[in-house]
Structure formats: structure tokens, C-alpha cells
Amino acid sequence: MTFATLGLIEPLLRSLETLGYQTPTPVQAQAIPAVLAGRDLMAAAQTGTGKTAGFALPLLQLLAMEGPKVAANSVRALILVPTRELAEQVHEAVRQYAENLPLRTYAVYGGVSINPQMMKLRSGVDLLVATPGRLLDLFRQNALKFNQLQTLVLDEADRMLDLGFSEELANIYKALPKKRQTLLFSATFSDDIRLLAGQMLNDPLSIEVSPRNVAANTVKQWIVTVDKKRKPELFVHLMRKGKWKQVLVFAKTRNGVDALVEKLQGLGINADGIHGDKPQATRQRALDRFKLSEVQILVATDVAARGLDIEDLPLVVNFDLPIVAEDYIHRIGRTGRAGSTGEAISLVCADEVNLLSAIEMLTRQTLKRQNEPDFEPEHRVPDTDASGQVVKKPKKPKKPKASGGGGGKRNLGKWVDSGEAAPAEPSIKPVRKVPVFNTGPRKRKP
Ligand code: AMP
Numbered sequence: 485m486t487f488a489t490l491g492l493i494e495p496l497l498r499s500l501e502t503l504g505y506q507t508p509t510p511v512q513a514q515a516i517p518a519v520l521a522g523r524d525l526m527a528a529a530q531t532g533t534g535k536t537a538g539f540a541l542p543l544l545q546l547l548a549m550e551g552p553k554v555a556a557n558s559v560r561a562l563i564l565v566p567t568r569e570l571a572e573q574v575h576e577a578v579r580q581y582a583e584n585l586p587l588r589t590y591a592v593y594g595g596v597s598i599n600p601q602m603m604k605l606r607s608g609v610d611l612l613v614a615t616p617g618r619l620l621d622l623f624r625q626n627a628l629k630f631n632q633l634q635t636l637v638l639d640e641a642d643r644m645l646d647l648g649f650s651e652e653l654a655n656i657y658k659a660l661p662k663k664r665q666t667l668l669f670s671a672t673f674s675d676d677i678r679l680l681a682g683q684m685l686n687d688p689l690s691i692e693v694s695p696r697n698v699a700a701n702t703v704k705q706w707i708v709t710v711d712k713k714r715k716p717e718l719f720v721h722l723m724r725k726g727k728w729k730q731v732l733v734f735a736k737t738r739n740g741v742d743a744l745v746e747k748l749q750g751l752g753i754n755a756d757g758i759h760g761d762k763p764q765a766t767r768q769r770a771l772d773r774f775k776l777s778e779v780q781i782l783v784a785t786d787v788a789a790r791g792l793d794i795e796d797l798p799l800v801v802n803f804d805l806p807i808v809a810e811d812y813i814h815r816i817g818r819t820g821r822a823g824s825t826g827e828a829i830s831l832v833c834a835d836e837v838n839l840l841s842a843i844e845m846l847t848r849q850t851l852k853r854q855n856e857p858d859f860e861p862e863h864r865v866p867d868t869d870a871s872g873q874v875v876k877k878p879k880k881p882k883k884p885k886a887s888g889g890g891g892g893k894r895n896l897g898k899w900v901d902s903g904e905a906a907p908a909e910p911s912i913k914p915v916r917k918v919p920v921f922n923t924g925p926r927k928r929k930p
Pocket of ligand 1: 506535
């Protein structure tokens with residue numbers, strides 16, 4: 485199969501040739517003809533599967549071939565994304581695909597001055613990539629009109645809900661013409677997303693190119709158990725031992741990011757951090773420098789987890805496990821993209837056992853545990869498996885039996901290749917079963 489047989493026009497085929505895309509990925513093969521035929525879509529695709537081109541290529545084609553010329557302050561297609569970084573990235577991809585088409589494209593997001601955005605929108609934009617909050621600001625200030633809108637794309641829709649954008653989405657939804665095409669993309673599908681899809685989509689075609697909630701099988705995943713306070717030390721040890729060249733590291737909090745960056749820089753290691761408290765320009769600079777390999781270790785909160793496309797990123801380290809199990813899939817999806825292989829290592833302390841259990845249940849795999857000599861935890865991480873069981877060992881008897889060479893060490897988890905999904909338990913709602921997740925609504929800025 486080729487992009488030409490999917491019905492794409494010559495100017496797009498030329499752009500794809502320049503970009504070196506030869507064969508459509510599975511999500512592209514399904515989405516492109518459906519979008520060209522005007523269908524609504526509900527697409528679940530693994531991270532790094534090429535979903536951006538899956539919606540952007542047919543969208544650009546429809547804009548180029550159909551509909552009126554864009555009017556002042558109007559927009560004909562809208563792509564909503566959860567973060568500023570993703571807005572930039574999706575727009576950059578769109579810009580490359582649209583290279584040979586006479587279309588105006590633009591991206592708007594918060595954290596930067598609104599005035600240049602208002603100026604730019606005056607002459608109208610065929611395709612606009614936007615974060616929900618800034619889009620509403622622009623709409624309320626009459627910088628944007630939606631009466632010409634023909635297509636809405638929700639990219640990373642589950643993430644938008646996680647970040648607390650449901651009210652913004654509802655307000656945007658009210659302002660849009662009822663007759664339009666809607667495409668909903670998400671790496672994972674929760675019940676909330678299915679509800680949103682029910683409200684927003686009209687007879688959608690469902691596309692599922694990978695099993696639900698399974699991490700990319702090109703990523704080798706393992707964990708090292710360690711005491712919380714020794715995580716920084718273990719990280720530096722593993723980094724030196726593995727001669728890590730380029731690593732994206734995830735920490736739970738902004739303070740956690742800053743503390744680790746400071747520690748690494750103090751050791752003369754080339755590290756930088758991104759999180760929601762940093763100005764947009766600083767975040768973008770750190771990301772750009774990381775992509776250019778000018779920064780070796782980039783430490784981030786989950787704001788960086790979705791959608792960032794860093795070519796050939798070999799390694800992701802979860803310095804802390806994510807609070808929401810689905811974020812694990814997004815985090816490790818930064819490596820092993822577009823068919824290359826990658827590795828994801830998680831440093832897990834005893835406090836995080838419920839988070840680990842939820843991840844294993846969601847991804848239907850027991851993560852391989854690897855011991856690091858000299859870092860064995862004093863506070864043991866109980867055994868977990870993909871069933872969601874946390875095996876609390878009975879208290880030690882007063883007179884322990886002599887052990888036969890095993891040294892009393894814990895049972896290593898069974899290694900299941902991530903491609904080898906354990907049988908699903910369809911009625912299980914993994915995230916909510918684990919009490920630690922009842923943490924109330926998530927904050928907008930992680
Ligand atoms: P995405 O999942 O949209 O973030 O895409 C992941 C990466 O795959 C990006 O670097 C794309 O440029 C690349 N990509 C997307 N589609 C193709 C394709 N058909 N052939 C080669 N690379 C692709």
C-alpha cells in the first residue's frame with residue numbers, strides 16, 4: 485500500500501517524499517480514507533504510530549479541495565491539543581505536510597503574549613492548532629469566529645480531560661457549528677473519553693490499531709527497586725554504568741525536577757528541566773537543546789509526556805512512577821517510536837507499590853525487576869503482578885528459617901515481553917481499583 489493508493493493528492497505526496505515517508509502506518513492506512521470520505525473518527529493508537537499524519541494529511545487535502553476561502557478572523561479546521569509543546573510539534577508537522585499547498589496554518593497557546601496571535605488571526609487561518617484555554621480567550625476577545633469551521637480534531641483527548649480541560653472543551657463545543665466533521669484521537673480510552681466521544685461524534689468509525697492500554701512493544705521495560713532517598717544516587721550510578729547519552733527523565737513534581745537537575749548539574753552532568761512553572765520560552769529552549777543533543781539529561785514532569793517526538797530517543801527513566809497509570813504508557817512512548825527500539829527504566833520505592841501494581845494491571849504485564857547490587861532497598865517493594873495483587877509478605881518469624889542460598893531475597897517478577905499481553909479482564913477498571921488514585925481532580929499544570 486502507498487500514500488497514493490489511499491487517495492492523497494500530488495502536493496501532499498511530494499511533501500511525504502521529502503520527509504522520507506514511504507509506507508503508511510496502520511493508523512494512517514485506516515484514518516486517511518475515512519477522513520477523506522467525511523467520516524467522524526474515534527481512534528485509539530499507540531504513541532509514535534504516526535497518528536498526526538493520520539489526521540493532518542486528509543484534513544489538509546479537504547481544506548485544499550473543498551470549502552470557501554477563509555474569511556477574516558475565521559478558522560476552517562481546528563486541532564485541539566493539551567499542551568503548548570504538543571501544539572508546536574503538531575503545527576510543525578502540519579507545516580511540513582502543507583508545504584506545497586496554498587493554505588494558512590498557525591498555532592496558538594497560552595504562556596506567551598496574546599497580541600501577536602490576535603494580529604495573525606485577523607486575516608483568517610485555514611488550519612489552527614490550539615490549546616483549549618488560549619483558544620477560548622481568543623474567541624471571547626472576538627479574535628476568532630467559528631462559522632466557517634468544517635473540522636474539529638481532538639488530539640490526546642484523554643490528556644485534555646486529565647489536565648482539567650473538560651469545562652473549556654464544553655464551552656468550545658457550544659461555540660462550534662453543529663454540522664462539522666469531528667476526529668477524536670487518544671492513545672488510551674477511559675470511560676470519560678467514551679462519554680465525550682458519545683456527545684461530540686456523529687456515527688464515528690472506530691479505529692484501534694493496537695490493543696487497548698498496552699505500551700509500545702518495541703520498548704524494553706524494567707524496574708529497579710530502591711529506597712526513596714537513594715534514588716538520585718542510583719540514577720547517577722546507572723547513568724555512569726550504562727554510559728547513557730540521551731535520557732528523558734520523568735519526576736512527579738516540579739520540585740522533584742528542580743532538585744534532580746540541581747543535583748546532576750552539581751556533579752557536572754549536562755542536565756536541564758522542564759515543568760509547568762517555567763516560562764514557555766525556557767521550556768522550548770530546553771527541549772530544542774535536548775533534541776539537538778546539547779543537553780544530555782532532560783528532566784520533566786508529565787507536561788512533557790505526551791506527544792513529544794524526539795528522534796531516536798533511546799531511553800526513558802521514570803525517576804518517580806506516575807500518579808495516573810495511563811501516563812506510564814505515554815511516558816515510555818517517547819522512546820521506541822516509528823519502529824525503532826527503546827528502553828524504559830523505572831526506579832521504584834516501597835511507597836510506590838500501588839502505582840506499580842496499577843501500571844502492571846493496565847499494561848497487562850509484570851515488569852521485570854532487576855537488582856542493582858549495593859542499592860537493594862531496606863524498605864522492600866512488595867511483589868506485584870499484572871492481576872493487581874500486591875503480595876504483602878507475612879511478618880518475619882522471630883526465628884527465621886535458614887535459607888537455602890536464596891538469601892531471603894524476594895521473588896523476581898515474571899518477565900513478560902510487552903508484546904505478549906496477558907489475557908485481558910474486560911470488566912476491570914484498573915486505575916480506579918487502586919485506592920491511591922482517589923486524589924481528586926487533577927491540576928491544570930502538572
Ligand atoms: P506521531 O505518532 O504522529 O507523533 O509520529 C511519530 C513519528 O513517526 C514522527 O517522527 C513522524 O514524522 C514519523 N512518521 C509518521 N508517519 C510515518 C510514515 N508513514 N513513515 C515514516 N515515518 C513516519
